[in-house]
Amino acid sequence: MLPQRRRPHMSAPETTTVHLRQNQAEFAAHRLKRKPRMGETRKMAATLPMCVVDYMDTTKSPEEEDIAAAIKDVRARLGDKVLILGHHYQRDGIVEHADYIGDSFMLSQKAADSDATTIVFCGVHFMAESADVLTNDEQAVLMPTLRAGCSMADMATLEEVERDWPTMLERGGWADPALRDDPSAPAEANDAYLVPVTYMNSSAALKDFVGRHGGVVCTSSNARGVLEWAFERAGERGAVLFFPDQHLGRNTGLKMGLEEGRMPVWIPAMGASSGLDDARIVLWHGFCSVHKRFTAEQISEFRTRHPEGVVVVHPECPRATVEAADADGSTEYIKRFIDAQPPGSSIAVGTEINMVARMAKEHPDKHIECLDAEVCPCSTMYMIHPAYLLDVLERLEAGELPNRVVVPASVQEGALLALERMLSITA
Structure with missing residues (x-):
């Protein structure tokens, strides 16, 4: 259980080379x-x-x-x-x-x-x-x-989402869950709602928006379960708005059996990459600048050097990268995956270099490298x-x-509600 807030706060390669020059x-x-x-x-x-x-x-x-x-x-x-x-x-x-x-x-x-x-x-x-x-x-x-800060979190601001939200509802023919007595109640027959789902990598203001509109927060480890919950609230004719990371939303939707054509990308102030009539997930046009660098070509090159090697990547990577890898998951999943590989394994990892290097130092009996030979830290x-x-x-x-x-207290209530809904799903 989350702690009860009694009152609001009162104030509002193998070794890629980086030699930190001490300031x-x-x-x-x-x-x-x-x-x-x-x-x-x-x-x-x-x-x-x-x-x-x-x-x-x-x-x-x-x-x-x-x-x-x-x-x-x-x-x-x-x-x-x-x-x-x-x-x-x-x-x-x-x-x-x-x-x-x-x-x-x-x-x-x-x-x-x-x-x-x-x-x-x-x-x-x-x-x-x-x-x-x-x-x-x-x-x-x-x-x-x-x-x-976080550049991906900054790709979906409250101002942008609130500005584009009415347009999405109109073009998709969806209703706002906030209009119901219980915004997070399961949909009834013939209901069509647009349910917002925000990745943990977003501002508290966006989490508050999601909470007020019947939505929920997700992480890279529970995105599938959260989307299943959201689809039940959206109804068979409804959809989910997933932001800010399009890649996590797309990769999760594909694993759930959705065709990519039913997951149009929404570009702020411009609209969707395709029609919304058959959309099931509307993907906000956001991404992680680090994970976007990892490619299927890098995986192919690694397999040429290490035919028996395995590849694990973060689901914030593009679709082609995730599909070419042996496994994908959150940072905690990646850590467990590496821990579980036997001594002598060769492992390529598609995530931030500090974590990859730490795993390599903790497992000297395994060959662990970052997929991107020109990797940079977050x-x-x-x-x-x-x-x-x-x-x-x-x-x-x-x-x-x-x-x-x-x-701020004005943001806490909705943000906490969105987080609590997530916890109720994953409990």
Whole structure:
């Protein structure tokens, strides 16, 4: 069960090469106990996507060692009142300090189940928002930096969805579930509703919209079950609006037996790629910039080098990539898949490089490589630098609540409703 909110918050390759060049100005700022100057911070954010990192190198520079030691010291002084959560896509310098490592929803559940008064979420903004919705009012959710967003989540804004929603309803001949006494009730004979389903990778504002319109949140691990639930609410003549990631929606629909022709893509402000008369899933035109890079050609090249090898990818990859792979699933599924392969296995993985490199280091008896030889990290996840984590912990020890993520009370109710519906499906 989710915690009851008693009151709203009060404030509104094999080894691909990346050698992280330590931001000396930022490190010096921490040693001098001051915040980095505006120009210094901007410089770090601007150069992150261009940095080069050896993901298999476990050594630290003297500066990195000092930061890691300082984090451990302040973490020990703060004790159990602080919970540090790290997503699978975080760099090792963050993961080593995390109390839990997992996917976005698992980490949010850990936050909700924790007695810690402060949760430091080392992930991107929508994850911290979900944690704030799921935790109680006495818990504060912080991020090492508030600039760590998600480009895919930003591809579907509340303004765009609210603007296009009436047009979708009109063109598809569907009714709005919000008009019913119980927006999430199963459809009756001849009903035709458009039921919104949002991926976990979306803003709290969109989750609120979904909750108010009888919809539900999904993850990459439960998308099929959630879509089955949504189809029951839409009716045989109805449809589901799936956003923001078109690839997860399409791949899941195909597994459920839908033809791609019944899953048109909706381009914001422009309309659908084809007619909506026979649509069963309307796919929002969003995607993950990292997973879009993985291709069927890369899989073919891997199989040429490793005829006995296996390939596992994330369902955010394009259809051709998923169909060419041996398996696909969430980050937790990918981890279990790799763990289950016997020693000596060759495994190609289609997901973010920090996780792939970590799996390779944890399984030295297996050959594990990233599908994309020119792989780059998720640039927004990579904004979570150990120096930022240290800064947040030091300021927390000083009595501050820096970089707090607060979902407004006006948004919490609908977002929590959409999350609770998901939990009722997967329970």
